[in-house]
Amino acid sequence: MSHVTIETDTTASIITEHVTFHYGSAAGASSSSSERPTRDALNDVSLRVSPGECVVLCGRSGCGKTSYTRLANGLIPTFFAGELTGAHHTAGIPAGSPVDAFTPIVGSVFQNPKTQYFNADTTSELAFPCENMGMPADEIRRRLAETVRRFGIEPLLNRSVFRLSGGQKQRLAVAAATMLHPPIMVLDEPTGNLDARSIDELHGMIARLKESGTTVVIAEHRLAWCRDLADRFVVFEHGRVIGDYTARDFLVLSPETIMSMGLRALDMRPYRAVVEAKRHDVTVRNAADDETGPMLRTRMLRIGYGRRRGMIDPIGRGRPKRGEFLRDVPDLTLRAGRITALMGANGTGKSTLVRTLCGLLRPIGGAILWDGKPVRAAALTRRAFLVMQDVNYQLFADSVREELMLGLDENDSEIRRRCDRLLRDLDLETLADRHPMSLSGGEKQRTAIASALMCGKELIVLDEPTSGLDRFHMRQVGLLLQRLKRAGRIVVVVTHDEELAADWCDDVIDLDPVETSSSI
Amino acid sequence: MTAHPLALDPRTKLFLLLLANLLLFFHVHTHTEIMLVTLTLLPMLPAGRWRMALRLGATYAALVAVSCLVPADSPNPWLHLVALLAVGLRMMMPCLITGAYAFSTTKTSEFVCAMRRMRMPETIVIPCMVVIRFFPTIVQDYRQIRAAMALRGVAEGRFALVRHPMQSLEYVLVPLMMNAANVAQDLSVAALTKGLGRPGTHTSLTVIRMRPVDWLAMIVCATPLALDILGVL
Numbered sequence: 001m002s003h004v005t006i007e008t009d010t011t012a013s014i015i016t017e018h019v020t021f022h023y024g025s026a027a028g029a030s031s032s033s034s035e036r037p038t039r040d041a042l043n044d045v046s047l048r049v050s051p052g053e054c055v056v057l058c059g060r061s062g063c064g065k066t067s068y069t070r071l072a073n074g075l076i077p078t079f080f081a082g083e084l085t086g087a088h089h090t091a092g093i094p095a096g097s098p099v100d101a102f103t104p105i106v107g108s109v110f111q112n113p114k115t116q117y118f119n120a121d122t123t124s125e126l127a128f129p130c131e132n133m134g135m136p137a138d139e140i141r142r143r144l145a146e147t148v149r150r151f152g153i154e155p156l157l158n159r160s161v162f163r164l165s166g167g168q169k170q171r172l173a174v175a176a177a178t179m180l181h182p183p184i185m186v187l188d189e190p191t192g193n194l195d196a197r198s199i200d201e202l203h204g205m206i207a208r209l210k211e212s213g214t215t216v217v218i219a220e221h222r223l224a225w226c227r228d229l230a231d232r233f234v235v236f237e238h239g240r241v242i243g244d245y246t247a248r249d250f251l252v253l254s255p256e257t258i259m260s261m262g263l264r265a266l267d268m269r270p271y272r273a274v275v276e277a278k279r280h281d282v283t284v285r286n287a288a289d290d291e292t293g294p295m296l297r298t299r300m301l302r303i304g305y306g307r308r309r310g311m312i313d314p315i316g317r318g319r320p321k322r323g324e325f326l327r328d329v330p331d332l333t334l335r336a337g338r339i340t341a342l343m344g345a346n347g348t349g350k351s352t353l354v355r356t357l358c359g360l361l362r363p364i365g366g367a368i369l370w371d372g373k374p375v376r377a378a379a380l381t382r383r384a385f386l387v388m389q390d391v392n393y394q395l396f397a398d399s400v401r402e403e404l405m406l407g408l409d410e411n412d413s414e415i416r417r418r419c420d421r422l423l424r425d426l427d428l429e430t431l432a433d434r435h436p437m438s439l440s441g442g443e444k445q446r447t448a449i450a451s452a453l454m455c456g457k458e459l460i461v462l463d464e465p466t467s468g469l470d471r472f473h474m475r476q477v478g479l480l481l482q483r484l485k486r487a488g489r490i491v492v493v494v495t496h497d498e499e500l501a502a503d504w505c506d507d508v509i510d511l512d513p514v515e516t517s518s519s520i
Numbered sequence: 521m522t523a524h525p526l527a528l529d530p531r532t533k534l535f536l537l538l539l540a541n542l543l544l545f546f547h548v549h550t551h552t553e554i555m556l557v558t559l560t561l562l563p564m565l566p567a568g569r570w571r572m573a574l575r576l577g578a579t580y581a582a583l584v585a586v587s588c589l590v591p592a593d594s595p596n597p598w599l600h601l602v603a604l605l606a607v608g609l610r611m612m613m614p615c616l617i618t619g620a621y622a623f624s625t626t627k628t629s630e631f632v633c634a635m636r637r638m639r640m641p642e643t644i645v646i647p648c649m650v651v652i653r654f655f656p657t658i659v660q661d662y663r664q665i666r667a668a669m670a671l672r673g674v675a676e677g678r679f680a681l682v683r684h685p686m687q688s689l690e691y692v693l694v695p696l697m698m699n700a701a702n703v704a705q706d707l708s709v710a711a712l713t714k715g716l717g718r719p720g721t722h723t724s725l726t727v728i729r730m731r732p733v734d735w736l737a738m739i740v741c742a743t744p745l746a747l748d749i750l751g752v753l
Contacts, residue, residue, distance in 0.1 A: 073713055103715035115706035118653060118714070124629040127725035132715035140725045162656055176714070360667050385671055392699050393661065394668040396691045407674050437698050455673065 012051035012091055012183035012215045014072055019045045019086035019095075020239075021067060021076060041067040041082070043239035051183070054206075054216040054229050059236035060262030060470040065219035068236070069188045071095060072217055074102030091184060104133065107177030111189040111468060113169035122159045122172055129179045143179055151175050151205050165346045167198025174205050184215045191222055193389070193467035195346045195496045199225045221470045223258070224268045227251060235261055262470045265499055274502035275343070282507045295336060295371065296357070296459060296490055301329040302365030303349060303356045326364065329353055332509060336458070339481050339491040341501040344511030350494045353511065354461045357492070358384040384459040385452035389467065391444045395436035400428055400447050403436055404454045419454060425483070426450045441469075442476055449480065453487070460484055461492045466500050478504035525733070526566035530634035532734040533622040536560055539741055540614035552748040553614065554584065559741050560618050567625040576617050583610040628652050633724040646716065650707070657703055658696065665695050 021042040042064050049055050057065040070076040077084040078099055088095035091105045110116045119125040126147065130140040148154055153175055156168055164172065170190055177185060187206075191199050203225050210216055210229060218226055223233075233250040235243035243261075245253075251266065258266055265271060304326035327349045334340050342350050355361045357368065359380030367374045370383070388394055397403040404419045423429045426446045431439060436447055445465060452460055462481075466474045474497070481504055484491045495501060501508055528536075543556060557580055564573035583606045590603035628649065635645045669691055711717075747753045 075709060075713070079709065079712060098717075099712045100715060100718045103713065103718065106713070108710075108713040110706065110710065112706055115703050116710040118649070118707060118711045118716070120628045120653065120656070124627065124725070127629075128716075129714040131723050131725060132718050134718075134721045134723050136723060137725055137727065140723070144725075162660075180715075355667075358671065360670065381670055382673065386667075388664065388668065390664070390699070392702075393664045393695045394672070396669075396672070396674065396694060406672065451672065 012213075014047070014049040014091070014184065014215070014217065015087075015089045016045055016047045016068075016071070017087045019071065019084065019088050021071065021084045022082050023080060024082040040239045042071065044086075045239070045241055047234060047241060047244075049215060049217060051215055052210075052213045053231050054210050054218070054226075055232045055234060056223070056226050056230040057217065057219040057234050057236060058221055058223060058261070058263050059242075060221065060472055063236040063262075064239040065236045066188050067239070069108075069186045069217060069219045072184070073106045073108045073186045074099045103129070104180045105182055105184060107180065107182040107185045109170070109173045109177050109185070109187040109190050111192045113166045113173065113193070116173050117161050117169065117176070120161060122156050122161055122164070125161060125172060126176050126179055129176065133180060143181075147175050147179060150178075150208065165198070167194050167201065167346055170194060170198065171201055171205060174202065178209065178214075182214070185209055185217070187216070187218045187220075189220055189468060190218070191220065191225060193464055193496070195344075196498075197345050203229065221262070222264045223266045224264070227266055235263075237261075259471055262472050264471055264474075268498055271498040271502040275341075275498050275508050278341075278501070278505070278508040279510050282509060296332075296334040297369045297372075298329060298332045298357075298366065299369060300331070300366035301356070301363055301368065303327060303329055303352050303361065304364050305352060305361060325349065325352060327352075329366075329511075334459070334490050334492060336490050337485055337488050338506045339485050339493060339504065340507045340509060341505035342492055342494045342509050342511065343496065343501060348511040350511055351463065354386060354463065354492065354494055357459065358386045358461060360386070380459075383457060384461065385449075385455075385457040387445060387448050387452070387460070387462040387465060389464045391441070391448050392437070394448045394451075395444060398435060399433050400436060400439075400450075401432040403447055404451050406451065408454070422450045422453055426480075442473055445477070446480065449484070453489075457489070459490045459492070461494070463494045464496070465493060466495065466497045474500055481505070524566050526563070527625070528563055528737055529728055529730050529734045530622075530626050530630045531638065531728070531730065532737055533618070533626060534634065535738050536563075536618045536741060537615070537622055539745060540618040543614050543745060544611055546745070546749055548745065548748045549753065550584070550588075552744045552753055553611075555744045556741060557614055557617060559744070560614065560621065563737065564621050564625075567621070569621070569624060572620060572624065576613070576620065580610065580613045580617070583607075583613065627726070629724065629726045630728055633726045633728050636722065636724065637728065642722075653707065654700070654703075658700070661696055661699055662692065665692055668695075 019042055020040055022040045045064070045068065047068070057068055059065050067076060070080055071088055072090050074090065074093070074095070074097060076082070077096060084095060090102060093101050093105060117125045119128055123144070126144055127140050130143060135143075148157060151171070151174070153171060156164070156172055156175075161169065161172070174185075174187075174190070185206075190202060194202065199222075206216060206218075206226070206229055216229070218230075220226060227247075230247050230250075232247060233243075233245045234241055235245070253266075255265060255267070258264075304324065329349070342354065344350055352361065356363050357380065359377040359382075362377045368380065369375070370379075375383075395403060397406050401419065401423070404422060405415070408415050410416070420429075423432055426449065428443070428446055428450060431443060431447075436444060439447065445462075449460065462477075465477045469477065478500060481491055481493065485506075493500070493505060539556070540560065543553060557577075561573045561577050564570065586606040587603055587610055590599050590606075594600065631652070632645060632649055635648065674691055744753065
């Protein structure tokens with residue numbers, strides 16, 4: 001008698017019985033892939049999460065795990081409207097109740113750290129849920145102090161959220177979600193674009209929540225970080241639950257089985273070893289100095305930005321102030337026909353370095369050499385291309401074909417032929433007349449790269465191309481990198497993704513440790 | 521977290537902004553305007569915005585000088601155009617100054633608290649919060665898009681925006697809008713799950729209080745305008 005059980009343990013359990021859901025119109029489809037809307041997002045899903053349990057929902061992109069989290073925190077079917085059948089209760093509250101009813105019961109953390117806070121400063125963000133519940137200021141202050149102590153986030157208080165790193169933002173999001181002491185926490189791919197250290201810190205926070213008896217639901221395909229937290233793993237595919245494992249049963253599955261489910265590795269150690277080996281090789285080869293072919297090198301490069309960036313302390317003795325950044329980069333050699341992974345923790349200046357290499361920022365000191373000759377920033381911008389993490393910024397035209405032709409003479413038959421060839425090479429032929437914004441993330445990435453190749457760019461830099469991607473899509477990015485490599489480009493990938501670096505990159509450069517601008 | 525003894529309440533700041541708008545509306549004498557501009561520049565100093573005060577003050581002074589120096593009977597039509605422009609800009613300055621002061625020295629939470637204390641309906645408060653939240657996002661997005669344009673070699677350089685305004689606008693606006701739509705959805709979700717839409721009273725951690733200095737500032741700043749309208753000044 002399912003009805004009776006719903007009555008008895010309503011405090012912190014999630015009970016789903018035969019739920020089928022399908023997004024109405026375009027709602028929700030915009031958030032990820034484009035190939036989804038026709039299918040049911042959830043298809044006859046039955047699932048029970050007991051109080052205090054930690055359940056990891058996994059499966060490839062578009063499998064329904066995100067939709068399930070939206071069902072659990074009440075966004076489906078009220079905010080993301082659509083057709084819902086079956087019965088769902090989160091802590092006794094039925095699906096279809098207003099989102100407000102779920103607020104004190106479910107704390108939610110989302111994938112994108114940039115867009116999940118509403119206030120400009122951190123303290124207000126933490127107080128925000130309490131203010132909305134109408135708590136008196138004294139009570140809010142008490143809870144604030146308690147939360148800060150619980151998670152050790154004093155350094156984050158009273159700061160502009162815009163100046164926090166992705167990892168700090170995500171910790172803030174978790175802390176803010178716990179301010180109402182919800183018995184249930186729902187996290188949707190919280191580690192999407194975090195480095196290893198930030199993931200560790202997030203892990204610590206979730207472990208503390210679990211200890212205190214909170215029910216935790218995590219949708220995730222990066223499994224390594226939550227393997228010791230999970231009590232159960234639930235595997236989704238095409239909106240269905242295709243596997244429900246206890247942690248013990250799941251963790252002994254072979255890596256091949258895990259991969260075939262579209263999941264990322266459970267054990268990062270072998271990948272870490274390969275990355276370490278590749279990193280070592282780079283040092284050895286650079287020492288051997290056997291350089292042939294076109295290449296990009298840096299000499300005594302000093303990079304940075306800030307208010308007075310041109311004048312930042314030429315001797316380099318003063319510490320950079322807030323909003324300023326300055327560091328020296330060890331000499332790099334980037335070769336054509338090789339894929340170089342640029343790794344290192346958040347805040348080590350990877351983005352600043354690649355922006356400098358692409359000529360978007362001027363170096364503060366030192367030189368960048370192309371085939372041995374120094375090049376200026378403007379010349380670098382002409383020869384380099386940066387595929388941004390958010391590729392939406394880089395697509396300007398009304399169709400994929402026009403995107404490639406942008407700024408070029410459309411009547412030149414030679415150019416048209418080159419365009420057709422590129423479309424074919426990058427599997428964009430069938431999409432040539434589609435609007436770039438209607439494409440999936442991977443297709444957008446390929447379109448941006450095609451536009452770069454069309455302009456004859458020689459250095460292609462990709463910024464975190466696999467953040468938030470499942471195994472299958474990571475492989476697609478890997479194949480794309482290989483294609484660029486065969487075309488003889490200098491390929492640089494800024495990434496935290498050890499699987500990508502180990503499986504698909506030739507060289508690994510680790511920008512750690514930061515020797516903050518020590519004078520020479 | 522105690523405020524500076526001379527820091528003004530957000531409601532006072534809004535009042536100053538209103539005064540500056542009335543100034544424009546009533547078309548007061550230049551000396552009244554100068555008096556009010558001087559008065560509204562003063563609160564920037566205890567807020568630590570002396571550099572901003574200096575810049576805005578200097579700009580205003582220059583505009584006053586230009587608009588006064590050009591003789592009314594000058595035969596040169598270009599000089600008149602310059603004077604016209606200077607007067608126009610000068611008249612906007614009080615609004616700019618009070619606006620810059622209000623927005624650079626007030627936290628979003630303080631504004632929201634002030635609006636709620638003034639019993640503004642949530643249907644006005646929430647859109648205001650969203651707009652304030654969106655500004656920095658748009659600035660960041662714009663920088664990204666300009667970088668992307670430079671890499672593609674479209675509308676490069678400082679003057680491209682002036683030379684091909686329509687084309688550049690399209691290149692900037694399309695990605696900006698597309699992104700804004702995504703951000704809007706994410707923000708709504710984040711705010712809704714945190715109970716922004718809940719009916720009933722919303723409290724505030726931020727404490728705002730009208731102090732004697734606020735009343736004083738309001739009275740002192742309103743005086744020149746009142747006297748001018750009454751025809752005393």
